[in-house]
Amino acid sequence: MNDRNFWQMLKARWSCGNFVCVGLDTEFGKIPQSVKKDRQEDLVETIVAFNNTIVEATKDLVCAYKPNAAFYEACGADGIIALRRTIADIRAIAPDVPVIFDAKRADIGDTNIGYMDAAFGFFGADAITVNPYLGAEALQPFLARADKGIFVLCRTSNPGAGEFQDLPVNGEPLYRIVARRVASEWNKNGNCALVVGATYPDELRDVRRIVGDMPLLIPGIGAQGGDLEKTVRASKDSRGWGMIINSSRAIIFSSQGADFAAAARRETEKLRNLINQYL
Numbered sequence: 001m002n003d004r005n006f007w008q009m010l011k012a013r014w015s016c017g018n019f020v021c022v023g024l025d026t027e028f029g030k031i032p033q034s035v036k037k038d039r040q041e042d043l044v045e046t047i048v049a050f051n052n053t054i055v056e057a058t059k060d061l062v063c064a065y066k067p068n069a070a071f072y073e074a075c076g077a078d079g080i081i082a083l084r085r086t087i088a089d090i091r092a093i094a095p096d097v098p099v100i101f102d103a104k105r106a107d108i109g110d111t112n113i114g115y116m117d118a119a120f121g122f123f124g125a126d127a128i129t130v131n132p133y134l135g136a137e138a139l140q141p142f143l144a145r146a147d148k149g150i151f152v153l154c155r156t157s158n159p160g161a162g163e164f165q166d167l168p169v170n171g172e173p174l175y176r177i178v179a180r181r182v183a184s185e186w187n188k189n190g191n192c193a194l195v196v197g198a199t200y201p202d203e204l205r206d207v208r209r210i211v212g213d214m215p216l217l218i219p220g221i222g223a224q225g226g227d228l229e230k231t232v233r234a235s236k237d238s239r240g241w242g243m244i245i246n247s248s249r250a251i252i253f254s255s256q257g258a259d260f261a262a263a264a265r266r267e268t269e270k271l272r273n274l275i276n277q278y279l
Contacts (some may be wrong), residue, residue, distance in 0.1 A: 004091075004098070004126055004147070005147045006098050006126040006127045006147065006148050006149040006191075007147075007149065007190070007191065009096060009097070009098040009126065010063060010064065010098055010149070010215070010244070011241075012096065013062070013063035013064070013096070013097065013098075014063060014241045017272070017276050018061060018062055018063040018272065019063055019241075019243045019244065019245050019272070019275045019276075020061060020062050020063060020245055020246075020247065020268055020271050020272050020275065021062060021063060021064040021065065021066050021100065021217070021244045021245060021246040021247075022054065022055075022058055022062050022064075022065050022066070022246075022247065022248070022251050022252065022264075022268060023065075023066045023067075023068060023102070023219070023246050023247065023248025023249075023251075023252070024051050024054065024065055024066065024067040024068070024071075024086065024248070024252065025067075025068045025071050025248040025249060025252070026047055026050060026051055026067070026071050026072070026082075026086075026252065027071050027074075028043060028046070028047060028071075028075060030249075030253050030256075031046055031047070031050045032050075032255070032256050032257065032258070032260045033256075034257070034258040034260070035049055035050045035053070035260075043075055043078045043079070043082070044078045044081050044082045044085070047072075047075070047079070047082035047086070048082050048085045048086055048089065050252075050260075051067075051082075051086045051089070051090075052086075052089050052093060053260075053261045054251075054252050054260075054261060054264050055089070055090055055093050055094055056093055056261070057261040057262065057264050057265040057268075058251070058264060058265055058268045059093060059094035059097055061265070061268045061269055061272050062097060062268065062272075063097070063098075063244055064097060064098050064099065064100050064127075064244055065090055065094075065097060065098075065099050065100070066099075066100040066101075066102050066217075066246055066248075067083055067086060067087065067099070067101065067102065068102040068248070069083070069101065069102060069103040069104075083123060084122065084123050084124070087099050087101075087123050087124045087125055088124060091124065098126035098127060098149070099124075099125045099126050099127070100125065100126065100127040100128070100129070100149065100151065100217065100244075101119045101123060101125035101127065101128045101129070102128075102129050103115070103119060103128055103129060104129050104130065104131050104153065105119070105128060105129075105130050105131065105142075106130055106131030106132075106133055106134050106138070106139070107134065107138065108134065108138050109137065109138050109139075109140060109141060112138060112139065112140075112141045112142060113141045115128075115141075115142075116128075116141045116142055116145070120145065120148060126148060126149060127148055127149025127150070127151060127193075128142065128148070128149070128150065128151065129151045129152075129153065129195060129217070130142055130150060130151065130152055130153070131152075131153050132152050132153060132154075132178050132181075132182070136181075136185065136186050139186075143186055143188070143189065143191070143192070144189065145189075145191060146189035146190065146191050147191070148191060149191060149193055149215075150191050150192050150193065151192075151193045151194065151195050151217045152178065152182050152186070152192060152193070152194055152195065153178075153194075153195045154175050154178050154179050154182070154194040154195055154196050154207060155175040155179075155195075155196045155197060155200055155203045155204070155207060156195065156196075156197050156219075157197025157198060157199045157200070157219045157220035157224055157226070158197070159199075161197065161200070165178075173203075175203060175207070176206060176207070176210060178194075179194060179206075179207045179210045179211050180210050180211075182194060182211070182214075183210060183211040183212065183214055187214070192214065193214060193215040193216060193217060193244075194207060194211060194214065194215075194216055194217070195216075195217045195218075195219065196216050196217075196218060196235070197218065197219055197220040197224075197226065198218050198219065198220035198221045198224070198226025198227070198228070198230075198231040198245070199220040199224055199225065199226045200220075201226075201227060201230040201231055201233075201234045202234075204216070204218070204231065204234040204235050205234035205235075208234060208235055208236075208237070208242075212237070212238075213237040213238055213239070213241075213242055214237075214242070215237075215242050215243075215244060216235050216242060216243060216244065217244045217246065218231060218235055218243060218244060218245045218246060219246045219248075220246075221245055221246065221247050221250075221271070222247035222248065222249060222250030222251070222271075223248070223249040223250050228245075228271070228274055228275065228278065229274075229278050231243075231245065232245075232275055232278035232279060233278065236279060240279045243275070245271070245275060247267070247268075247271055250267060251264050251267045251268055251271070252264055254266070254267045
């Protein structure tokens, strides 16, 4: 499919009550032995087989998949091959589910052209996470892609996020400045969204007030301990949509046994149902 539009795909998934994003943070050492044993330690085949099984088990319950570049880059050339194959296989197994490439790219404009070509061309992703630090001018190669999702880091989920993000700028925290700037000036093509962590529900509520119905990618549920009910109440938009609630390790590594796919489906369905309960 060369005519994939991230936003059309995402809205279709939301309309089915799917707000869960499964993070494919596939750390090779944590893959269950039942996946590894028949592949004689073939790293590419092991990663791809594990990811494909997770996708097959959860594809009707999710709004997106989000592979994090770090876990694949850590495996060198084999990891890059596995990531490319994983995204291609998602497009085949779950063609209606978009893929967010969690790469947090940021550089000067010419370099960003390379990053953009890699993310949307070589890897075939439908969206990407980017860092706002270099400003809109540098991010133009991404912002110009109206068919893709451009997720700008705003208030991240890590404990030290406030070191810079909470610094006062003209009397308010920097993360609010980022939210307002992206919503009012960067989003000319209607393709921008923000990354805001579930671990900070008050800040999440602030951002939602600032950006209206702009979509939010929300990490921090699951292993990071974000409160789901507070997250949903703070982040849903005027339609009760607007949320891409990510869970990674708590889903994909919920069992180390041969039942890992069934366990992943169970955890995904549980999270999906709870989100809809809190709407």
